[in-house]
Amino acid sequence: MTSGPDRDQARDLRALRREADHVALDGHATTSARPTHRIIATHLWTMLRHLGFTDGRVLAVGDGAATLLGLPHNDDTSPLSVVADVPAAHAPSSQLSVQVRTPKAHERFDVVICSLPYNDVRLQDPEHVVLRRAVQAQLAVTMQRLTRPGGYAALLASHDLMDHPFPETRRHLHLGADLLGAVRLPAGALRRLPGLDLPTDLLVLQRRPDRASTRSQEFERTTTIHVDGRDVEINTYFENHADQVLGAVGADPLAWGPAAITVSATPDRLDRDLAEALGNVTTHALRTGLTYTPHATGVEPEQPSVADLTRRHHRREAPTPSRPHLRRADSHTGLEP
16 A cells, blocks of 8 residues: 555656646647648648549648648637638648538548647646547547548547557548558657657548448557667557658657657758658559549438448458258158158
């Protein structure tokens, strides 16, 4: 049983961690990531054009939504949810027909771009980490569901969405979408402030048409690597595609739990490195046939829920029951009087 002084010390440590988190979260809320979001938007839209997206309805959600959509704006605030009709001639910083609103549950979009909450904040309190992970997981699956079959979802997420050893969230994403590729941004790429130095991942997924076979990159599993004298978990996608990690991999010795992965790089390389990494994603998608599928005319059928997809997945994995032997009509069963 923990003694009184030990309990007091543990309570003090928890209070310090929570205070550090509040400072970091406040810095996240009051400091704009617009310069980096503009770089991401430029190369993301270049990739989408190369993959065949010319026009359609786009949803942008989260921190920097307007910037990631390519909208011009001069202040440091941005709406958290923007719906835009993108014409064929659209380029970043051009005018669009937009609506600042939240999406409706029945809507489906050709492209969804989402910056998941607090994806660059290096949280200290374990409860805060678990809460963010749960929120990001739910929102990631929701964004995938809001993407119509054949369309794309681009997610900016904390690295632990990919690196967490339990694959449930990634498995749910894979049930309905194929991963074209991912890019791991270095720590501090979005905001160069203490506490805002968590590596951030850009995931690009294509919503898979119902009952279509997967052509996804493998991203469900993780593996353990030894770096800086410590063991850290990393997604097998990044282990097998080191060029998609924009910097040097290191270990972040957390004050609680096992060490986590971190990535360090010089800031002036981000623009060039991101262009090259998303070019790799484009090349893979073109080679494997994961190009953009234009929206078919007519009424779109209702899409299956995550629960439906999960049940279908389990049915596919279940062994086929043996069929009863069919007796001839004139054969004897042995039960006749």
